Amino acid sequence: MTPSLQDLVADLDNLDESIRRYAAEDLGFLKDPMSVEHLARLLRDPSVAVCEAAVDALVLIGGEPAARSVLPALESDDPRERNAACEVLRGVGVDAVDPIGEILDTASDDVKLFAIDVISALPGTNRSLELSRFLSDTNPNVVTSAVIALGQLGDSGATSALIQTLGSNSWVDCAIARSLGQIGGTEAIVTLCGLLNHSEEAVVYAAAQGLGECGDLRVVADLEALAVHSNPIVVSGAAEAVALINAKTLADHPDAPIFSGDHS
Amino acid sequence: MTLRVLVVDDSALVRDLHTFMLKSGGYEVRQATNGVEAIELILRDRFDLVVTDINMPKMDGLELTRRIRATEGYADTPVILVSTESEAKDKDAGFRAGANVYVVKPAKAADLVLNARLLLGK
Numbered sequence: 523m524t525p526s527l528q529d530l531v532a533d534l535d536n537l538d539e540s541i542r543r544y545a546a547e548d549l550g551f552l553k554d555p556m557s558v559e560h561l562a563r564l565l566r567d568p569s570v571a572v573c574e575a576a577v578d579a580l581v582l583i584g585g586e587p588a589a590r591s592v593l594p595a596l597e598s599d600d601p602r603e604r605n606a607a608c609e610v611l612r613g614v615g616v617d618a619v620d621p622i623g624e625i626l627d628t629a630s631d632d633v634k635l636f637a638i639d640v641i642s643a644l645p646g647t648n649r650s651l652e653l654s655r656f657l658s659d660t661n662p663n664v665v666t667s668a669v670i671a672l673g674q675l676g677d678s679g680a681t682s683a684l685i686q687t688l689g690s691n692s693w694v695d696c697a698i699a700r701s702l703g704q705i706g707g708t709e710a711i712v713t714l715c716g717l718l719n720h721s722e723e724a725v726v727y728a729a730a731q732g733l734g735e736c737g738d739l740r741v742v743a744d745l746e747a748l749a750v751h752s753n754p755i756v757v758s759g760a761a762e763a764v765a766l767i768n769a770k771t772l773a774d775h776p777d778a779p780i781f782s783g784d785h786s
Numbered sequence: 787m788t789l790r791v792l793v794v795d796d797s798a799l800v801r802d803l804h805t806f807m808l809k810s811g812g813y814e815v816r817q818a819t820n821g822v823e824a825i826e827l828i829l830r831d832r833f834d835l836v837v838t839d840i841n842m843p844k845m846d847g848l849e850l851t852r853r854i855r856a857t858e859g860y861a862d863t864p865v866i867l868v869s870t871e872s873e874a875k876d877k878d879a880g881f882r883a884g885a886n887v888y889v890v891k892p893a894k895a896a897d898l899v900l901n902a903r904l905l906l907g908k
Contacts, residue, residue: 599875599876599879601840601841601846601847601848601849602846602849604841605841605842605843605846631870632870632871635841635870662892663870663891663892666799666892670797670799691892693803693891693892694892696799696803697799700799700802723806723810723895724803724806724807724895727806728799728802728803731802753810755806755809755810759806
């Protein structure tokens with residue numbers, strides 16, 4: 523006989539770990555949205571196996587109720603519970619977008635960071651727009667996460683917004699340099715070449731890495747000019763960028779000239 | 787002999803920037819993307835300092851710190867936690883796990899290297 527929803531929910535409180543795990547799995551197969559709040563409790567279960575079963579069950583049930591049920595866990599003091607909530611939201615997919623959007627205006631910085639992490643992993647076409655709203659946040663960690671996510675999307679539509687965000691914080695500038703490198707294009711390359719003169723060594727290093735990622739032979743001379751930089755790690759970073767450009771060029775055009783990249 | 791630092795973070799940008807800062811400070815640096823990878827490296831190689839994030843998949847930084855403390859030969863190895871979480875309760879959780887220093891992201895190069903020097907004596 524198939525156990526009822528009530529029986530399975532009661533089993534979630536059983537002292538036996540295996541019974542809690544099996545009950546969570548069965549609730550996932552039952553796909554009854556009434557069970558999501560009960561399953562969400564298990565994200566803080568002391569057993570990792572039970573927690574993982576609850577995550578899988580919530581993803582199986584899916585929909586906005588499953589997504590909403592785990593939002594409070596994003597505020598948890600327990601990193602395992604927070605990570606489990608993120609996993610559920612990513613697994614639920616597009617149905618998680620609206621519930622996440624509803625909490626963002628009042629969310630703590632930590633929840634915003636998790637939201638960015640989740641949004642960037644979701645399928646859909648509006649992710650750049652959703653992520654760009656975080657570029658004006660007051661917390662540099664939130665801005666940095668949005669910048670990283672935009673770089674990973676590789677959407678050239680975000681280039682101008684990223685460039686406009688430059689100058690607020692050197693850490694953010696480093697992230698923008700890397701993301702511009704991932705997105706590429708003339709506007710990004712020109713900006714990255716300008717960042718090679720930045721007063722912060724870390725930004726110069728990140729800009730060199732970004733230019734390496736772009737793989738455009740026209741910037742090799744700019745990178746080679748860093749051979750006289752006072753920080754040897756910047757010098758080696760620029761040489762690595764030149765090597766990366768050469769490798770990308772060789773892959774695309776086997777007959778192209780190769781630059782030495784030797785800054786020793 | 788150059789002192790060896792293990793940088794652990796699931797963000798490539800953070801790993802690379804922390805690596806840049808510590809290499810600029812004269813340290814040799816290896817990287818891991820989460821706690822599980824870090825433990826594998828720690829069991830294989832010797833590190834003088836671990837600089838780790840907290841929120842990571844597979845194994846978070848608090849659990850990693852506890853495991854480091856329980857690993858033979860690593861009971862006294864300094865651990866710097868670097869996290870976006872800035873509240874007193876977060877720092878308290880870090881110290882209870884066994885961390886020596888808690889730095890709030892974004893970490894400044896001077897802070898990271900100065901803490902490394904204070905913990906390592908050079």
